[in-house]
């Protein structure tokens with residue numbers, strides 16, 4: 001679940017991309033990259049770590065041009081540490097293309113072989129994004145009719161790319177001398193929105209981004225979500241073309257965006273993330289009410305940050321005091337998307353601190369958006385007890401995560417998931433909670449989709465059903481053996 005952005009502007013675009021990436025930081029902290037197109041020349045800057053620390057003034061000065069793209073990475077394929085896998089990726093033919101990608105491809109083994117044996121393309125990393133770019137380049141190379149590249153040539157290439165590539169991909173590419181291409185996989189698993197604003201002379205300026213908050217902050221109007229399977233091309237001069245490039249597009253967005261990944265102030269596929277989290281609180285409160293007796297809970301407390309909206313709504317629905325007993329160190333990022341279990345565990349303690357006055361002698365209901373590996377909940381319950389809590393009930397806005405997430409969230413291995421193969425009582429015992437209450441899968445579906453046009457959701461990590469055909473038991477076993485998180 002990286003963050004991606006593309007800008008087509010009438011003035012230099014470097015600062016706009018930087019600002020957009022800052023707003024998407026919560027989607028990836030491993031590394032970041034910016035590419036701009038200045039005539040026929042690409043300027044590219046790639047940095048490790050977070051946006052604010054990464055870029056130097058001289059990097060920014062070199063990023064010339066009015067068209068460009070950016071990326072913040074949370075590695076879900078290949079390695080978070082490798083310099084070679086920092087996005088964007090570049091190929092010099094045809095034309096010169098740079099590309100950024102949010103998502104995860106699930107037929108990488110087949111693509112890798114095909115690209116080498118049939119297309120004779122060299123791949124220099126274990127990143128799936130490099131595969132995606134090379135498929136695009138190959139299809140474009142063989143799909144140009146006449147001397148000039150037309151939007152139709154581009155869209156035909158994306159149709160062929162959809163035929164070859166499986167998995168999730170929201171992507172933005174710059175094509176040297178031509179413009180900016182954005183496309184979304186045929187299930188729209190990962191998000192992408194389109195925005196427009198007028199410059200001071202009334203000319204169009206465009207943005208595509210993973211989340212709508214980027215648009216609001218830059219003064220863009222939300223035009224719409226890019227449709228599943230659709231490709232959008234914006235020429236260097238700001239003319240927009242679009243086409244549905246998939247044969248059977250179906251909107252099946254990732255439910256985990258609503259649970260955890262996206263910022264609450266974004267609207268995704270027409271659904272406000274914040275409001276969906278409030279609805280999760282309502283349904284979860286009903287579940288808690290069914291499983292506890294009066295007096296079991298004195299206060300409702302969120303696990304900052306992502307547990308907040310759900311906890312607030314739960315407190316209101318249950319008619320119990322809402323208190324903030326954990327104080328967050330704002331300088332520690334999101335722990336779940338950090339690479340490596342050791343650093344994740346250490347960071348939970350660095351990030352959250354318990355205020356004993358809020359815990360002493362109280363029966364607390366701790367609310368989080370999800371329990372994945374159990375790293376956070378285990379530490380938090382222990383901290384609540386050390387701070388003097390009388391009893392600890394834990395509630396999760398997401399149902400038990402029992403299956404790998406293969407579409408761009410780093411949970412490829414069942415063995416790591418605390419809920420895999422365990423009953424709810426067993427999970428409660430692992431995290432040392434007195435009681436543990438989970439959201440029901442059907443309630444989560446309703447909470448996310450209520451009042452919207454979204455009819456299906458990818459809930460694979462909760463129910464084990466994968467929308468793309470290549471995710472077989474054999475693939476999952478291979479993934480488990482071949483990925484380290």
Ligand SMILES: O=P(O)(O)OC[C@H]1O[C@H](OP(=O)(O)OP(=O)(O)O)[C@H](O)[C@@H]1O
Pocket residue numbers: 260303304305306307333334335336337368369370371372373374375376377
């Ligand atoms: O069971 P686990 O493997 O620990 O994963 C789940 C936890 O990780 C996330 O928090 P994170 O610190 O990443 O971000 P946040 O500040 O947005 O809550 C999420 O909100 C849960 O608290």
Ligand SMILES: NC(=O)CC[C@H](N)C(=O)O
Pocket residue numbers: 001002003073074075076077078085087101102103104105127128129408409
């Ligand atoms: N989280 C993502 O979207 C990551 C994109 C890509 N799979 C990578 O690892 O770089």
Ligand SMILES: [Mg+2]
Pocket residue numbers: 303304305306307368369376
């Ligand atoms: Mg959290």
